[in-house]
Amino acid sequence: MRILVTGSKGQLGNEIRVLAEDYPDFDFLYTDVDELDITDRQMIEAYFVDNKPQAIINCAAFTAVDRAETDEITANLINAKAVENLAKSAASFDALLVHISTDYVFDGKSYLPYDESDKTNPQSAYGRTKLAGEEAVTQYASKAVIIRTSWLYSAFGNNFVKTMIKYGIERNELSVVYDQVGTPTYAKDLAKAILDIIPSAVQKSGIDLFHYSNEGVASWYDFARTVIALSGISCDIKPILTKDYPLPAPRPCFSVLNKSKIKEIYKIKIPYWIDSVKDCIQRLE
Ligand SMILES: NC(=O)c1ccc[n+]([C@@H]2O[C@H](COP(=O)([O-])OP(=O)(O)OC[C@H]3O[C@@H](n4cnc5c(N)ncnc54)[C@H](OP(=O)(O)O)[C@@H]3O)[C@@H](O)[C@H]2O)c1
Numbered sequence: 001m002r003i004l005v006t007g008s009k010g011q012l013g014n015e016i017r018v019l020a021e022d023y024p025d026f027d028f029l030y031t032d033v034d035e036l037d038i039t040d041r042q043m044i045e046a047y048f049v050d051n052k053p054q055a056i057i058n059c060a061a062f063t064a065v066d067r068a069e070t071d072e073i074t075a076n077l078i079n080a081k082a083v084e085n086l087a088k089s090a091a092s093f094d095a096l097l098v099h100i101s102t103d104y105v106f107d108g109k110s111y112l113p114y115d116e117s118d119k120t121n122p123q124s125a126y127g128r129t130k131l132a133g134e135e136a137v138t139q140y141a142s143k144a145v146i147i148r149t150s151w152l153y154s155a156f157g158n159n160f161v162k163t164m165i166k167y168g169i170e171r172n173e174l175s176v177v178y179d180q181v182g183t184p185t186y187a188k189d190l191a192k193a194i195l196d197i198i199p200s201a202v203q204k205s206g207i208d209l210f211h212y213s214n215e216g217v218a219s220w221y222d223f224a225r226t227v228i229a230l231s232g233i234s235c236d237i238k239p240i241l242t243k244d245y246p247l248p249a250p251r252p253c254f255s256v257l258n259k260s261k262i263k264e265i266y267k268i269k270i271p272y273w274i275d276s277v278k279d280c281i282q283r284l285e
Contacts, residue, residue: 001202004029004053006038006086007060012100014156015191016057023195029053033060038082048089055096055198058086061130065104066248068126075125080132087140096202097141098194103150103182103213105131108252115258116148116209124249138207145201146209147194147262150255151223154187155283160220164227165284168235174228178221178239182255183213186276197266210265211257214273226274230281 007013008030020028029051036047038060061079062068068075083099090097104127105120122128137144153159167174193212201208218226221239228235242253259270 013059079129083133084136103255113258
């Protein structure tokens with residue numbers, strides 16, 4: 001099967017590249033903005049005509065959550081308008097579109113893990129643009145899987161794990177919020193889940209929405225403490241409130257996702273978040 005990976009130089013795209021050798025039946029076409037700018041409708045059409053992918057994993061996104069507050073137009077272009085381009089081309093070539101979305105589509109006011117059917121109510125520009133991307137997939141694709149995930153980290157790019165290790169080495173003390181609760185997601189685990197479900201998903205038609213994160217629940221404070229402890233770094237982590245660490249974009253204070261649907265339908269096993277943080281730190285070492 002020929003699989004186009006867009007935004008393949010990001011965290012998720014790179015983890016797909018690492019896993020690719022375990023999937024010899026897949027022929028991967030890796031692109032990022034230089035080879036295939038997903039905001040360019042004509043470029044996408046031409047790419048599909050030349051390469052005829054049977055599935056697309058859209059890892060491309062505008063992920064600078066705070067910058068999106070002051071540049072919602074660009075965020076919307078990449079997170080929504082470009083997704084419409086991909087959805088339209090995928091539909092005209094009868095290809096499966098796997099699109100990644102976010103816990104930021106929720107307002108974070110729940111205290112129970114979010115189901116796929118729960119009401120969305122994004123509080124940030126990033127969340128609004130990602131929700132618009134989901135809507136574009138629903139409206140224009142004929143065969144698609146939308147996967148919402150949360151707190152993504154990996155061995156690649158900039159992410160919370162790498163930031164905590166860097167600052168943990170440089171400083172004696174770090175302050176991290178404990179009143180935002182969710183679940184970290186290891187991009188390698190998400191990449192594996194995506195590649196495992198593609199052979200079945202490609203046989204189906206229609207649009208399916210799933211939640212995927214690692215198992216368990218943590219605050220950013222717990223996440224930071226775990227990273228520091230597993231890295232063998234000596235640094236004090238202090239719990240603070242979100243109000244004492246103001247950022248431009250509001251974050252959902254609760255964004256635990258219920259993964260029952262993807263586990264039941266695709267029979268996948270999801271690792272516990274601390275086990276996955278361990279794996280990532282071992283790779284970084
Ligand atoms: N990171 C998180 O915590 C998180 C949480 C929940 C959901 N998600 C979602 O998970 C998915 C993967 O996230 P990630 O962390 O792997 O993202 P990432 O590391 O930021 O990678 C995104 C990639 O897309 C590229 N890109 C940007 N504009 C493009 C365009 N017009 N055409 C083609 N490629 C373009 C980026 O290039 P440049 O770097 O040059 O811009 C980058 O290589 C995204 O949909 C994101 O919204 C992420």
